Amino acid sequence: MSELIVSKFFYNKEAAPLEYYRKHGGYEALKKALSMKPEDIIAEVKKSNLRGRGGAGFPTGMKWGFIPKESKVPKYLVCNADESEPGTFKDRAIITYSPHMMIEGMIIGSLAIGAETSYIYIRGEYVREAEYLEKALEEAYDAGLLGKNILGSGFKHNMYVHRGAGAYICGEETGLLNSLEGKRGEPRVKPPFPAIKGAFGGPTIVNNVETLANIPAILNKGGEWFAKLGKLPNSGGTRLYCVSGHVNKPGLYEFPCASVTLRELIYDHCGGIRNNRKLKAVIPGGSSAPVLLPHEIDIPLDIDPMAKAGSMLGSAGVIVIDDTWCAVKAIKRITHFYAHESCGQCTPCREGCRWMEDVLHRIEDGHGKASDMDLLLNVADNINGKTLCALGDAAAGPVMSFVKKFRQEFEDHIKGGKCPSA
């Protein structure tokens, strides 16, 4: 088994408390960071080639570097624990088993950018997980790891949990910031970017839970070590893959970036397809990722190879579909989600997602027309890249890929007047 970073303590019910974490090297990285200059922390993270684990894969060190050193208004660090991308369930495990790993990463990040306040924006449905976090924060305050004078260093930092209330779009960083500010979770117009004007008008960094949980390891063992874990030159460390759907062993798997192919993950690690069925399709990066066919899965699991293959690694939510399932039904369900979660601000997404859902619904019910497939492709194309935030792309990409890759199945629905597998 290769080296584990963020999943080191997974499923160990004793691991969550501060005492356990400290006994196993926890908060040593913070001590180290407190003796470093902020720019050196950022340099170390840059060296690590850590890329955001939330979905966009933006280099974390570079992101931190965008924060202006001097600011008249307070700066903030926000941990994105909204985990709303269907197929993704890794942050919940980190929060449950290693809350302090993430908290330590957040304190280090705040130190690096000069933030005295940070927030953990956790999706509202994670009620228990929010409680775990509150408890962990209490422990950290009691141990002097948070508060007015962290470990006697003079660094002051407060950290709070903020619960969402049910909206996928709050996983988008500016939607999240609006939600944190008590507003509708509508994404903001960019520029200005959060690094310049984010939470409450201050320069803000928004990082995913897993991204932040990697920070202590980077500080402890060095950016170079972390970078070398990845098999590609621009993507360091390990990655948590969330596997759901029709595999024998769904769950969380941590591997160094690009060290395992999608096929290996499904067949070697997850025990292959359940009930000895045949693989029909894989959505490799959360439901926003374009679908891949069985012959397209010999791709190393990392950001760039997945993009090259016409899909995306996204949040590494691997959704596996076997041959018992209808492709039209699957994409209809996914599209329903995006129509439901569209914030409604911008025209193509507000109107287009619902339109695509209606057409897909019609096709699934056997009332499709031969022209519907081209209509879907065109409507999706009219959304793709033309919306205010990435939700439009997230809705359009899967539709385009399903229609293109399962065209025959769509035709069968339309010609037969019903789902052929119904």
Added chain:
Amino acid sequence: MAKKQLSEDFYKGIEKLKPRYPTNQALLLPALHLAQKEYGWISSELMDEVAAAIDIPPPVVREVITFYTMYNLKPVGKYHMQVCTNISCALMGAEDLLHHCEKKFAIEAGETTRDGRFTITEVECLGACGTAPCVQINDDYHENLNKERLDKVLAELP
């Protein structure tokens, strides 16, 4: 203003939260969570009381509360069953599970049983895809479900 409906605890909770945020409006989501905890849902009167409690214009509460799915704008049963039917759960039989619940309680998703014990809501991804299908009952997740396991969970509810 009408008589206060929210408890001392609510107002104490708000006071405790205030130092966390630089603006009043940032208190809105936590305040609505606290209010919902007391009544299970949030009426127009409660919305106005929350607005007054954190000193923001009442229209803002309306805009925000209707944006999010977790705030109940009508009463829900003692047990609010939120059945995820998003793709990963659907692949693992969530639709059957939902229909099972609907049949069992003779209500449709979105409705509450006559005795006020159960409300069924079809919800989007709960972030428990590896342990699908998942049903959230009030604050707790129940995972790796099938009809039998869900029946057992329901039977054990007080």
Added chain:
Amino acid sequence: MPKCIIDGKEYEFKPGETIIQVADRNNIDIPRFCYHPALTVVAQCRMCAVEVEKMPKMQTACSTPAADGMVVHTASEKVKSMRASVMEFTLINHPLDCPICDEAGECTLQDYSYGYGAPDSRYEEERRTFIDLDMGPVIKKNMNRCIHCTRCIRFCDEVGGFREMVALKRGNWTEITTVDGKPLETEYAGNLADICPTGSLTLKDFRFKKRSWFLTRAKSICEGCSQGCNIEVHHENNTVFRLTPRENMDINKWWLCDEGRFNIKYIHSPTRVVEPAVRQDKTLTLSDWYSAVAEAKEKVHGKTLVLVATDLTLEEMKAIQEFASSKLNGAAIYHFGTEGHTKASDDKPEDNILRRTNKTSNLHGAEKLGLKGWDGQGKFDSAIVFRGGRAQLPTDLNKYVSGSIVGVGVFHEETVDGYSVILPGLSYVEKSGTVVNWQGKEQKFRKALEPIGQSRSLVDVFALWS
């Protein structure tokens, strides 16, 4: 100054300006629904998207800052195709009820549909529908026509002074409305109809009255207060149908208050005295101009009080001053118009938007001409009151005037009990002239209507008098 290139031509810009601002200043047409120069930029409608070289995605011109050397295309195939797609999306849930919609003919959505859209729709699903809402005395909402540009929400919040319009729910089901359907409180509600790019918000007062293309538009100045808002008078068949604001960045920007906007009812009121009238046996009896002027000349005698309303133009005031000094020897001359406003310094802002406490258009002009405010002092043998359509008449003149009172100008039957003669004059839409606003700006306006009934200009009246 940095420069950017739009459609092949170089334009200078100030740092911080967006592409749409540079384009607007240089008359480059970029269609838009949600963008309004007065309101926060939200980049929601996506109609203003343009192609910017070196940027992979289309950029909304309203939210993209111009940059030195930036190359922008506003008419490329990509831009045209994006506009067509936005138009299609915008229209799929629109009822396309232009034939029964008051906005038709001046509707941004309709114009863009012709300009940038396709002639047919590929949409075959159910259209989304909402219930209409009466939003108080000024505005009626038809949500089905709404395209979610949110200009109205931002207007109320950022200009109108009330956080009263909201977006409820989200996504395709987003509804723009007032909270619980309450009537609007803002005194600037009419502007919502102006800025709404569709027929979703229309003026109740104008609904089903007139097709917009039949209207003739005359440039005028609102007489409602001393702000001097620039307006257009929309009329047909010598009848005013509505007033709309005309942009003037120094005075009213794009706006007009409801009080000013609806200050048109009196012009066509059935009780307005529009023919010369003489009081006989206590009743006002219609007369002809020669007899009425003769009667007036006879009635105005002895020590005369001349009252000049501050809703008259500078030209009229000067003519009255000349008339008084040449024809009414020793007459005392004062201005009047708004209770409690005898001098220009009494005029204060009524809110932080436009409205002023002085409710006539030319108090500041009257003062400029040396007129003093009427303060209710002295004893007179007779009086002559000159008035436009707006000034508040002194109700207790008979306390100071022992003999007859003659009215020249716009009067209504119900307010002229103490008057012996009425010589009907012109309201502000029936004449041209100049007024001075509170900032001291002299503004000229042009006549929109021919005189109503037998009404005549002051020049005519004075000619008949001599």
